Amino acid sequence: MYIVKLTFNYDFPIMRQTPNNIGVWGKYKFVIDNELTECDYWIIYSEYKLTSETVKCNRNNIIFIPAEGINTSIEYQHYFLKQFGKILTVQREIKHKNLIYTHNANPWFIGKSYDELINNKAPEKTKLISVVSSNKAFTAGHIKRLEFVQKLKSHFGDKLDVYGRGINDFDDKWDVVAPYKYSIAIENDNCDDWVTEKFFDCLYANTFTFYYGCPNLEKYVDARSFKRINIDNFEESVATIEGIINDETHYESVAPTLQTIKLNSINRDNFFPWIVSYLQTMNPNLPKQFITINSPSVLQDIYNRKISTRIIKKINQAVSLLTKTLFSTK
Incomplete structure (x- = not known):
């Protein structure tokens, strides 16, 4: 049984979309658990309430699924997207080396399992x-x-x-x-x-x-x-x-x-068989290492600090050069 960590930060009973409500689809066991520190695959559904988290996994087996369509105010920066091995989305403006355009299998809202x-x-x-x-x-x-x-x-x-x-x-x-x-x-x-x-x-x-x-x-x-x-x-x-x-x-x-169409769709377009269809094309035996996934806001802070450090460094270099020039002319 392959272990799939599912980061799904919505108050929503998504496991009801699996047989017996136990989060198993075929050979894949889905776990919604922020304490899980090792897995074969890691699925991150939306950046909503995403926090920094470290898990032992292969980066190629980390998938990000934006929850929004094209008319969204959310703009994903490159330093956020490059954390993931694959992205499944409808958003054409997203740039990534392993991007797949597909519906994103929104959880159903009807109160049935x-x-x-x-x-x-x-x-x-x-x-x-x-x-x-x-x-x-x-x-x-x-x-x-x-x-x-x-x-x-x-x-x-x-x-x-x-x-x-x-x-x-x-x-x-x-x-x-x-x-x-x-x-x-x-x-x-x-x-x-x-x-x-x-x-x-x-x-x-x-x-x-x-x-x-x-x-x-x-x-x-x-x-x-x-x-x-x-x-x-x-x-x-x-x-x-x-x-x-x-x-x-x-x-x-x-x-x-x-x-007939309904039954076929539930076993194909439902979130779990849908994501499994992609997991089946990936290698669960790739070597694992501890990888930290950060939220866009955390990465923005890191990026801003780096930029600030570079600017300060350049200012100091310019001041140093100017000082040397002034003293050399005396």
Whole structure:
């Protein structure tokens, strides 16, 4: 059994995404434990709350996964990125010698375990269509999404149930997608590989998705599980949605296919099988040494001190040279 240290600094039950909730996938044992000092692989998911930590591992087997898409204020400096042997990301501006563009397997938000999703029957569909969208309006993308959802609600009225923080709060996302035949998922970013739990939560609840985002989603998921909409074209989107939800035979005809696609995706796109697919291409027997991974802020301080030291050194050299020049002219 290979030991995989997972640095995941979110208060989130990610281990439920493994069989029996024990963090094992095939030959790989995942451990979320800051006290673990030796491992075969080290996965660092996001720089969030990252602290300085020293672990015995081979640097080539240390993977960094940025949690954000392209529209982020976070700018990773080269001295932070060079700490890692491999980076898995959607962010095209990141520069690294071993960079792989891929979706980043965001943990699902629905309150179900791997075992429940795999073993239980598809949920009963008693409602028509929902959309989950918070009232956040921090970015242009947020504002555009919110305005689109408001227009949809005005058009569809009681046919469409709208949920989200600050709009219609809920405790478990399962409760606002699983009872519905259809749901609308709108990503914050519209870029290759950026497909998040917004889509997968619907799929894993056996809900057919009207989707905006990730232009190459078909690279990862069977296209029969969703229908694209364009939030920049309201009339076209409405026509697409109405054409499907008004077909009383559509959901029943696609339901068996949805179940198959769901099961395949849980065993492929779920965080653990997804990361294992990369670990299987790497060598766990490489020689290990103690390696310290630092947070961006710690490295920035170190970098600033080095720069300050160099500047002071140059100033001292200049002063020394000037002093010698002045004395030599007397």
